Amino acid sequence: MPVRPTAALSALLTAALAASALTACGSGSGSDPNTVKVSYKQSTDNSVKVMDTYLAGIKKDFEKKHPGKKVQFVPIKAPDSEYYTKLQQMLRSPRTAPDLVYEDTFLINSDITSGYLKPLDPYLAKWPDWSRFIGTAKAAAQGQDGKTYGVPDGTDTRGLWFDKRVFKKAGLPLNWQPRNWNDILAAARTIKRKVPGVTPLNVYTGKPAGERATMQGMEMLLYGTGDGRSDPLYDSGSKKWIAGSRGFTDSLKFVETVYKEKLGPDVSDALDPNFATAVNGELLPQGKLGIDLDGSWLPQAWLPGSGHEWPDWSKQLGLAYMPTQNGQAPGKVSMSGGWTWAVPAKAAHPDLAFDFIRTLQTEANAKKWYIANSGISVRKDVAADPSYATAQPGIKFFTDLVSSTHYRPAYPAYPKVSTAIQEAMESVTTGDASAQQAARTYDSTLKDVTGGQVVRK
């Protein structure tokens, strides 16, 4: 029985193709000893090229200083949550791990626990610039083992933005500074009464807003309860998460009041996943929002070329720090996050990668970066530089907050804890549960997602 030549040929061909495809997968991506691969988060908005432009300049700088060495960028174009996922998948294997990655402090501890990152202490010890970074920022990139796994390239702080046009109509002072939570609610009630058609106060809430709700919303309240200094979410002494705290219920009550008294945005708007874009792009510029509890980065959205330029914003918007619940010491609250440059445990060229960090973090380059992305400096030398402090209105205000800011307990369970917080907020926002009920549900969810690592306080 003769074999039909075509069948045999096609079989052979396909087998050969499959084999070559497989070996291509297996042989790695051809790591060149002189090339450092750098992954970062590329904006999903095509008109925003801040990071790309900045990094392109650093690449030039680096290649000039290190003859024969090359930088290859592996940008990941994705929204935050998908960026983390993609990055974590890449970090799992030496074939896909880049030499340097851009890590959010939100997840850095999680990734450290997974063994994805390399401790940088031996490098940092020999790097004089490290002493110029402020302590809290250094701590944000520290693992539970006390080693440091990332170099922060800035941070953010949070406060109250208010619209002077609205305040004028409401008869409220233009140098407004609330001393406690009641002052904020009182101002919102006045706006509601005197300036119809304007949303008095925005506090991000619910699962659609994601980490934005947890950090700009709940935590800005929660960290202002109690003594205002110790961490109300996580007890570092017993290494357990805190359940049943009075501050938690009080914070939920604040959110409940905002939405129950209709001081906040319409509930269906607040729970629209795209609401933040509306706040930055429409509500604030159009004078339709009285007070906004939000982050230091807002002016990024109003820069030339952003699609909604608003060069005059600093004339129309005022800034106030977020007060503690009853005005107790230290009086003000801010939360900070930010990003770091980290070296994957499976990186092929960690030395070269650290050299790239050093180029990124020369004083001049760091300053360039802070100014370009409206970032808040974590370097004392840059923070003291007048050309940084005056680069944009508001920078001084938000940089001063760094001294009284809090970092999240970004341990591995944190993302799940954060989701539980959002669910609690959402149920009081919609009126499905009272603050007490929502806090009880949170306590039981907390126990579940942290594997029972809970302490009642």
Added chain:
Amino acid sequence: MNARRGITRALPLTPAVVLILLFLAGPIAYCAYIAFTDLQLTGQAHASFVGFANFRRAFRDDAFLNAVWLTLVFTVLSSLVGQNTLGLALAALMKRASKPVRTLTGGIVVTAWVLPEVVAGFLLYAFFRREGTLNAILDWLHLPRQNWLFTLPILAVSFANVWRGTAFSMLVYSAALDEIPAEITEAAEVDGAGGWRRMWHITLPMIRRSIGTNLMLNTLQTLSVFGLIWVMTRGGPGNRSQTLPLFMYEQAFQNSMIGYGTAVALLLLIVGALFSVVYLRLLRTEV
């Protein structure tokens, strides 16, 4: 000789089989394995085998049960009732329509189908949102407006899926209707059977197999709809439009519990298989 012949005949199939094993069966087997571990995307140094813990957890998890219920609602509303019935109705109507009408309708329906899922999602988000087209129409008709994505999210996404997926049913049924010999319909007509009777006693029995196939494919596709719902509501508000694929995504990638997410995916596979079995049984019954 016979054995050799068998081998020679099977030979051309090997590459395909190898590829399927490698790229389909391999990942599925790996998924099945992961579903029995506590593997996390991040936050864990080593994964360990946990047996059926993920599955037990799922059935105790209110959010999972909620997702199962919503998946059933979504599938029944949008696939069984919506796409299937509307597709058949369109196909039947188009058979009698004039050529320009047929081309135009067909074109519009198929466009919705050809659009990428995410684009369709954005279009329907724009249609249903508070300042969207639907409310503008309601205003014009002096009817009360609604925030559809907030008050009736599962209905809105079901409608979106009907809008997007009806074309497939329509094409399947158009082909099936064309297969019915004209004599039979004419004979029935001569015997005095009206439109409904012809539909019920002749058309439906004759396209029974197409109905089964179509229902099966529709259902399986609808069960896995993700992008459309993600873009329109992200499963919210709360969990009120969180079907199983979205629940799975949340567990696996947002809470980084890959093991649990994969277990949910396997359960989704089982739901799909159950639907398929039901349809296959329907197909078998003789009229």
